[in-house]
Amino acid sequence: xxxxxxxxxxxxxxxxxxxxxxxxxxxxxxxxxxxxxxxxxxxxxxxxxxxxxxxxxxxxxxxxxxxxxxxxxxxxxxxxxxxxxxxxxxxxxxxxxxxxxxxxxxxxxxxxxxxxxxxxxxxxxxxxxxxxxxxxxxxxxxxxxxxxxxxxxxxxxxxxxxxxxxxxxxxxxxxxxxxxxxxxxxxxxxxxxxxxxxxxxxxxxxxxxxxxxxxxxxxxxxxxxxxxxxxxxxxxxxxxxxxxxxxxxxxxxxxxxxxxxxxxxxxxxxxxxxxxxxxxxxxxxxxxxxxxxxxxxxxxxxxxxxxxxxxxxxxxxxxxxxxxxxxxxxxxxxxxxxxxxxxxxxxxxxxxxx
Ligand code: GYE
Numbered sequence: 270x271x272x273x274x275x276x277x278x279x280x281x282x283x284x285x286x287x288x289x290x291x292x293x294x295x296x297x298x299x300x301x302x303x304x305x306x307x308x309x310x311x312x313x314x315x316x317x318x319x320x321x322x323x324x325x326x327x328x329x330x331x332x333x334x335x336x337x338x339x340x341x342x343x344x345x346x347x348x349x350x351x352x353x354x355x356x357x358x359x360x361x362x363x364x365x366x367x368x369x370x371x372x373x374x375x376x377x378x379x380x381x382x383x384x385x386x387x388x389x390x391x392x393x394x395x396x397x398x399x400x401x402x403x404x405x406x407x408x409x410x411x412x413x414x415x416x417x418x419x420x421x422x423x424x425x426x427x428x429x430x431x432x433x434x435x436x437x438x439x440x441x442x443x444x445x446x447x448x449x450x451x452x453x454x455x456x457x458x459x460x461x462x463x464x465x466x467x468x469x470x471x472x473x474x475x476x477x478x479x480x481x482x483x484x485x486x487x488x489x490x491x492x493x494x495x496x497x498x499x500x501x502x503x504x505x506x507x508x509x510x511x512x513x514x515x516x517x518x519x520x521x522x523x524x525x526x527x528x529x530x531x532x533x534x535x536x537x538x539x540x541x542x543x544x545x546x547x548x549x550x551x552x553x554x555x556x557x558x559x560x561x562x563x564x565x566x567x568x569x570x571x572x573x574x575x576x577x578x579x580x581x582x583x584x585x586x587x588x589x590x591x592x593x594x595x596x597x598x599x600x601x602x603x604x605x606x607x608x609x610x611x612x613x614x615x616x617x618x619x620x621x622x623x
Contacts, residue, residue: 332390333363334589335383339396339420340371342468342501343531344559348623349394349419349579356582362589371396371468371500377404384411390589394419397470405429414592418585420472432598434584436606438473441575442480444608445526445554448573450488452552453524457490463513463522463551464496465506465532473577474498477528477556495522499532506532510539521545527555530562530574537570548572548611558609560621566614574614576606579623 334357338350350366357364365388367379373396383391384407391413395401401422406429408415415430422430453460464481467474478496485491495513499505506527514521527533533555540547547553547570555562558576565571581604588598609617 332361332589332593333365333386333388334390334392334586335365335367335380335386335388336392336418336585337367337369337376337379337383337394339369339376339394341368342371343503343529343557344561344623345501345529345531345557345577345579348559349581352580352582352623353418353585354582356586359583360586360590362586369396373397373400380404380408384408384413387411388413390414390416390592392416392418392585392589393422395422395472396420396468398423398472398475399470402426402429416585416588416592418581419579427600431592432588432600432602434581434588434602435604436473436577437603438476438577439480441473441556441577441606442477442482443484444480444575445477445556445573446481446484448554448575448608448610449491449524449526449552450484452572453491460491460524461494461520461522462491462524462526463510464493465509465525465527465536466496466498467501467528467532469498471501473556474501474528481526491524493526494520499535501529501531503531503535506535507539508535510536511542514539514543514545522551524552525554527553529577530555530557530559530565530571533571534561534565537565558606558621559623560618563609563614563618563621566609566611567618569611571611573608573610575608578604578606 336353340346341350354364354366365383365386369375369379376393376396380391380393391408393415395417398421402424405415405424409429417430417433419435421433421435449462464478466478485493497509499509525536527536533553536553537547540551545551553571554573554575555571556575556577558574562571562574566574584602591598
C-alpha cells in the first residue's frame with residue numbers, strides 16, 4: 270500500500286533533512302499529551318537519512334488533518350492555502366479546512382469542531398500571536414497533536430505544540446533594512462522612511478518591524494518617520510499610503526518599507542496618484558516575493574523584495590505523517606529564503622511559483 274511519505278516528492282525529504290541538520294537538538298519530547306497521541310517519539314535514523322521504511326508509516330487514508338487558516342487577505346495567503354490543499358490531496362490526507370477571516374474567535378470555533386470530529390492532527394496558522402493558551406490546553410485535553418504553521422504563538426509552555434513550521438520574519442526585516450542601507454549609502458543627508466505594517470499583533474508584522482529597526486538604529490540619518498498598519502491588503506496599503514502623502518511635501522518619505530507585497534502594490538497606486546514615480550521618487554522594498562511583485566520590479570515600480578515562502582503544504586503533510594508515525598520533529602522548521610532586486614527580477618519572474 271502506498272503511504273503518505275512515499276507519495277511526497279523526494280525533494281521534501283531532503284528539505285526536511287536540511288532542517289534537521291540545521292536545527293538538530295531543538296527537538297521537543299516534553300509534551301506528555303503529544304507522547305500519548307504519538308507513541309515512542311525517538312528520532313528515527315531513517316528520518317535523518319531522508320529514507321523512511323514505508324511499513325512504519327500510518328497509511329494515508331487514516332490521517333485526518335484539521336487546519337485553521339487565518340484568512341485570505343493576500344496573494345501569499347492564497348498561495349499558502351492552495352499549497353496546503355494540493356499537498357493534502359497529493360499525500361492522500363483528508364483535510365478539514367476552516368477560513369477564519371482574520372478573526373481569532375473563528376479560529377477557536379474551527380479548532381473546537383476539529384476536536385469534536387476527533388481529527389488526528391490539528392494545524393493552526395494563528396492570526397495574532399497572543400491568546401492561544403486556553404485553546405491549546407483544550408486540544409491537549411483531547412490528546413491531539415498540534416502543528417503551528419506560518420505565524421507563531423506566544424505561549425510559556427512550548428510543549429503545547431509539536432513544531433512550528435514557518436519563516437524567520439525577524440531576518441526578513443533585517444534583509445529589507447540591509448537593502449535600504451546599501452541603496453542609500455551615497456546619501457548622508459536625513460532620509461525619511463515610511464513603514465506599512467501588517468496586521469496588528471501578528472508575528473510577521475511584529476518581527477519584520479523589529480528586524481528592520483534593529484539595523485536602522487546603526488544609521489542615524491535613516492529614520493522611520495511614518496508607520497501605520499494596513500492589514501496586509503492591497504486596499505489597506507493604498508489607503509494608508511494616501512494618508513502619508515497627504516502630509517506636506519517636506520514630510521514625504523524617500524523610502525517605503527512595506528511588510529508585504531500586496532500593501533506595496535496598493536502603495537504604488539497611491540504614489541502615482543500623488544504625481545510621484547514609484548521606485549524612483551520613493552524607493553520601495555517589500556516582503557513575500559509574489560509573481561505580481563516581481564512584475565512590479567520588472568516594471569521598475571518596486572526596488573527589492575524579500576522572499577517569504579508560502580508553499581508550506583508539503584512540509585506540513587510530511588510533519589503530520591511523521592507525528593502519526595511516532596517520530597520526534599524539530600521544534601522549529603525554518604524555510605530558506607532570499608532577497609531579489611530589480612536586476613534579478615526579469616530573470617526570475619517566470620520561475621515564481623506564487
Ligand atoms: O507576508 C502576508 C500575509 O503570515 C507570512 O501574511 C504571512 C504574511 C504574509 O498576509 O502577505
